[in-house]
Amino acid sequence: MTVRVEHSNPSSRVGVVIVAVAFVLLAAAPWWAExxxxxxxxxxxxYVALASLWNLLAGxxxxxSVGQQAYVGLGAYLLFALAMLAGIHPLVAIPIAGFTxxxxxxxxxxxxxxxxxxxxxxxSWVMAEVFRLLASQVSxxxxxxxxxxxxxxxxxxxxxxxxxxxxxxxxxLAQAVAILGAIVWLLRSRYGLALTAIRDNELGARSNGIDxxxxxxxxxxxxxxxxxxxxALIFLQKIRISPDTAFSVNDWTAFVIFITVIGxxxxxxxxxxxxxxxxxxxxxxxxxxxxxxxxxxxVAIVVMLKAPKGIWGLIADRFGWQVFPLERRLVxxxx
Amino acid sequence: MQWLNTIxxxxxxxxxxxxxxxxxxxxxxxxRLVNIAHGDLIVLAAYxxxxxxxxxxxxxxxxxxxxxxxxxxxxxxxxxxxxxRTLGDDLLPPLLVTFGLSVIIQNGLLELFTADSVKLNxxxxxxxxIQLGGGLAVGTLPLLQFGLAVAVIGGLQWLFYRTALGRAxxxxxxxxxxxxxxxxxxxxxxxxxxxxxxAVVAVAGVLLAVRANFxxxxxxxxxxxxxxxxxxxxxxxxxxxxxxxxxxxVAQAIGAQLDPGWNLLAGxxxxxLVLALKPEGLFPxxxx
Numbered sequence: 001m002t003v004r005v006e007h008s009n010p011s012s013r014v015g016v017v018i019v020a021v022a023f024v025l026l027a028a029a030p031w032w033a034e035x036x037x038x039x040x041x042x043x044x045x046x047y048v049a050l051a052s053l054w055n056l057l058a059g060x061x062x063x064x065s066v067g068q069q070a071y072v073g074l075g076a077y078l079l080f081a082l083a084m085l086a087g088i089h090p091l092v093a094i095p096i097a098g099f100t101x102x103x104x105x106x107x108x109x110x111x112x113x114x115x116x117x118x119x120x121x122x123x124s125w126v127m128a129e130v131f132r133l134l135a136s137q138v139s140x141x142x143x144x145x146x147x148x149x150x151x152x153x154x155x156x157x158x159x160x161x162x163x164x165x166x167x168x169x170x171x172x173l174a175q176a177v178a179i180l181g182a183i184v185w186l187l188r189s190r191y192g193l194a195l196t197a198i199r200d201n202e203l204g205a206r207s208n209g210i211d212x213x214x215x216x217x218x219x220x221x222x223x224x225x226x227x228x229x230x231x232a233l234i235f236l237q238k239i240r241i242s243p244d245t246a247f248s249v250n251d252w253t254a255f256v257i258f259i260t261v262i263g264x265x266x267x268x269x270x271x272x273x274x275x276x277x278x279x280x281x282x283x284x285x286x287x288x289x290x291x292x293x294x295x296x297x298x299v300a301i302v303v304m305l306k307a308p309k310g311i312w313g314l315i316a317d318r319f320g321w322q323v324f325p326l327e328r329r330l331v332x333x334x335x
Numbered sequence: 336m337q338w339l340n341t342i343x344x345x346x347x348x349x350x351x352x353x354x355x356x357x358x359x360x361x362x363x364x365x366x367r368l369v370n371i372a373h374g375d376l377i378v379l380a381a382y383x384x385x386x387x388x389x390x391x392x393x394x395x396x397x398x399x400x401x402x403x404x405x406x407x408x409x410x411x412x413x414x415x416x417x418x419x420r421t422l423g424d425d426l427l428p429p430l431l432v433t434f435g436l437s438v439i440i441q442n443g444l445l446e447l448f449t450a451d452s453v454k455l456n457x458x459x460x461x462x463x464x465i466q467l468g469g470g471l472a473v474g475t476l477p478l479l480q481f482g483l484a485v486a487v488i489g490g491l492q493w494l495f496y497r498t499a500l501g502r503a504x505x506x507x508x509x510x511x512x513x514x515x516x517x518x519x520x521x522x523x524x525x526x527x528x529x530x531x532x533x534a535v536v537a538v539a540g541v542l543l544a545v546r547a548n549f550x551x552x553x554x555x556x557x558x559x560x561x562x563x564x565x566x567x568x569x570x571x572x573x574x575x576x577x578x579x580x581x582x583x584x585v586a587q588a589i590g591a592q593l594d595p596g597w598n599l600l601a602g603x604x605x606x607x608l609v610l611a612l613k614p615e616g617l618f619p620x621x622x623x
Contacts, residue, residue, distance in 0.1 A: 064430050066371065111607060114614035115566070117426050118369035122562045123610075126603055129559060133600045144596075249555065254438055261431055290442040297438035304431050305420055 003332055007188060008325035015323030026173055030166045038169050042237060044279055045176035049230045050252065051259040051271030052176075053223045056183055058257075059266035060195040061219040062202060067124030068227055069253050070108075070131045073246035074101045075228025076235035077135050083153045085140055090153055091171070094232045101228030102221050109220045113213070125249070132247035146242025154239060168237050175233060179226050183268060184324050186222075191215065193328070199266050250293070258300045264310025269323045273312045336470055341592045342585055347477040349577070349584030350484030351546065354539035355561030356568070356576035357488055358532035364571050365504045365528040366422060368429050372437040374558030376533060379440055380406050380540025381455075381549050382448060388455055395455040395545050403537040410533030414526040422525070437554065444551035452548040461545070480542045485577065487535055492573050494531070504528060556599075563606040569616025578617060582609075 008016075029041060050072070058064045078097035082088040088096065108127055115123040136144035158164040186192050194215055197205035206212050231252070235241050245251070255278065263274020278296075285292045307314055315321060359373050370376075380402055387398040417436075421428035463475040495501040503524050506514040515521050543549060543557070560583060568579030583602050590601020609616065 058427070062426065064426055066430075066434060111610055114610055118363070118367070118430060119562070119566065119570075121371070121430050122369065122559065123566075125555070126559055126563065126606060129556075130600065130603045130607070133596075133603070137596055137600075250438075254434070257431065257434060265427065290445040294439050294442040294446070297435040297442070301417075301432050301435040301439075304428055304435070305417075308428065 003330050006329045006331045007327060009320070009322065009327060009329070011319070011321040012323060012325040012327075015321070016325065019323065023173075023177060027170070030169060035165065038165060039237075040279070042169050042172040044275055045172040046230055046234050047256065047259060047275045047278065048272055049176040049179045050227065050256045051263070051275055052180055052183055052268070053226045053230070054253075054256045055260045055265060055268070055271050056186075056195075056219060057223045059260065059270070060187075060199045061216050062198060063216055063220060064121050065124040066121050066249070066253050066257070067126070067128035068223075068256065069247045069249055069251070070124070070128035071101055071105065071224045071227035072231030072234070072252040073128070073135060073243070074104065074131055075231035076241055076246045077138070077141065078228065079232035079236060080141055080147065080149065080241050081138075083149060084147075089156055090149070090236055091157065091167075094171075094229055094236070097232040098225045098229035102225035105221050105224035108224075109217055112220075113217070128247055128249070128253075132243045135246065136243040141241070144243060146240065146245070148240045149236075157236075168233070172233055172237070175230060179230075180268070180272075182226075184326065187268065187326050191218075192326075195219070254293075255296075258296050260310075261300045262303050262310055264312030264314075264316075266309070267312050267316065268326065269312045269316075270310050272323075274310065277311065338589075338592070340471055341588045343471065343473060344477070345585030345588030346581050347473065347481045347584070348588065349564075349581030350477075350481035351539065351542055351580070352560045352564045352583050353577040353580030354484045354487055354535060354542070355557055356564035356580055357491055357573060358535040358539070359558075359561045360565045360568075360571065360573065360576050361491060361535070362528055362532045363565075365508050366525050368418065368422065369433070370418075370532075371430060371433040371558065372440055372554075373433075373536070373561060374556065375437045375440040375444075375554030376406070376409075376536050377540045377543060377557045378444065378549060378551060378554040379409075380533075380537040381544035382444055382551075383537075384455060384541045384544055385448075385453060395457050395541055396460075399538065399541055402541055403534050406533040406537035406540075407530040410529040410531075410536075411526040413533075414529035415522060418529065419522050419525055437558075441551050441554060448551060450550055450552065452550040453544075454548045455541070455544040457545045476545065480546070483538060483542065484580075487538060488573050488577050491531070491535070495573070500527065560602070563602065566616055567606060567609045569619035572616070572618040575616060575618035582617075 026041065029038060033041065050068070054065070054068055057068070075097045078100050079090060079093045082093035082096055083090045112120055112123050112127060141147050154164070158167050187195065194205065194210045197208065197210060198212055198215065202212060231246070235246060259274035259278045260271050261274070262277055263272065264270030281296065282292070285295065303310055309317065355373070355377065359370065362368050362370060383405055384395055384398045384402045387393070387401050388395055391398070417432065418429065421432045457476065460476050460479070464472045465475060465478065466472050495504060503514070503519050506517065506519060507521055507524050511521055564576050564579035564583050566579070567582050568575030568577070582605060586605035587598050587602040591598035
């Protein structure tokens with residue numbers, strides 16, 4: 001008699017089909033959606049990716065960073081530097097930017113991990129500020145006032161404007177799917193078991209022989225890699241960069257945290273649900289300006305106190321649903 | 336002489352940073368809470384002072400009589416009504432709730448007072464200075480600020496180690512459940528700790544508002560300065576925060592002297608250097 005680990009359940013079988021159909025529909029969006037919708041969708045993909053990465057970092061590895069804008073901005077600036085100063089094709093520059101940011105994150109992590117728990121959060125913010133101030137010192141990219149990608153670089157993506165928008169749209173979709181896929185793969189691996197254990201009880205995980213410090217290190221560097229690539233693509237689409245927009249704590253950390261908390265932290269579906277809610281709220285309340293952010297902050301606080309597992313946590317607890325085949329169930333006997 | 340003057344100004348600025356840090360250090364010491372909204376509360380205090388000054392026509396330093404109790408009251412209510420619910424073994428709730436609070440305060444102030452920067456006018460004292468001879472001079476106001484910072488930290492030190500309330504603070508800091516068994520009401524003690532923290536924040540906010548222009552967005556940078564002073568000085572040491580604040584202030588002043596763009600960067604680098612070489616800070620006391 002053998003014992004197998006079963007990952008899927010009926011809801012995840014349905015979930016995977018829904019995800020696959022959605023992917024095909026979204027990949028075909030250039031044929032059915034207008035330009036404004038494409039841009040909005042690309043933005044949604046970027047936030048799904050950023051929130052999923054932050055969720056992995058804070059929700060699973062317990063590294064509550066409020067400084068992930070450091071890597072969004074770093075990736076964006078590396079892309080601009082590679083494309084404008086080194087003449088590298090911008091689409092090739094995206095993975096190079098991610099890789100370089102990951103390398104830079106290694107010594108940064110060594111320094112930040114000296115700060116325990118709570119103080120790590122603010123330390124990560126200091127690091128983002130350091131990056132922002134350094135970026136405004138780079139005179140080759142016009143320092144504090146920022147710069148735009150030259151026309152030649154933009155044209156090298158694709159010669160027609162429409163094709164350029166399509167290419168960036170598809171890359172944004174592919175990037176979000178790849179990041180989600182990588183996280184699903186990671187969580188199904190033995191590292192995922194360790195990460196889930198760390199999420200549920202760090203002390204317990206350590207006493208079961210998990211090298212918590214090493215796993216946190218690996219997650220931090222991997223998340224830096226992904227975050228920088230997302231940042232690079234966001235600013236490739238924007239074409240214009242400045243230190244204040246690239247290292248914006250509101251855009252790249254506050255929104256991302258609110259999305260994850262409202263959707264459900266510590267669950268892979270949470271950031272997706274949260275992003276949908278976030279954009280629905282934004283489309284209806286955006287005219288309110290500062291009040292909108294105020295409402296968002298209040299909603300996040302209420303969710304954190306009343307339903308700390310977020311919207312998806314409530315649904316999953318109530319119905320036992322999972323979209324991605326992640327759970328581990330022991331099944332007796334051969335298939 | 337130029338450099339001596341720079342360092343002197345840095346030291347005096349450090350007093351203000353120490354005050355940012357003292358409130359942060361106090362509540363972390365008592366209840367292991369890192370308040371991400373700390374900087375925004377400093378700015379809130381500055382705006383309360385602005386409203387007081389405009390409504391009553393008093394000097395900002397006199398407005399302290401109103402701002403300090405107001406902020407202490409807000410602190411107690413905030414702790415009892417909201418923050419006590421976030422305390423526990425999990426790191427996430429306090430961080431995320433205070434982060435949300437930071438965004439709420441920032442945008443609330445933006446909605447009420449717009450993004451225009453304002454400043455409080457303390458009158459003739461602002462331009463008065465004391466000659467130290469040899470071309471050195473210190474402003475009366477910065478000196479007063481530094482004196483206030485030393486007095487506040489001295490007062491906190493006395494409160495912590497010489498009074499019954501301080502004993503209660505240290506008891507809950509050491510072991511919350513045992514403190515409760517000994518008859519302390521932790522929720523109330525935490526409320527008082529936050530009230531005192533925000534009373535210090537009130538003083539810091541008014542001094543900040545008199546010293547320079549402020550607007551709703553500058554809170555996070557104040558949080559970061561206070562945090563850096565805490566880490567440089569060493570967690571849990573009140574006099575350490577003064578040294579940390581001074582080191583930060585001097586580093587920023589020297590950086591600004593070298594190149595205006597290096598002002599803040601030099602302060603951050605001083606912090607990172609301490610973190611790399613002596614991560615427990617210069618005067619460590621408690622383990623976080």
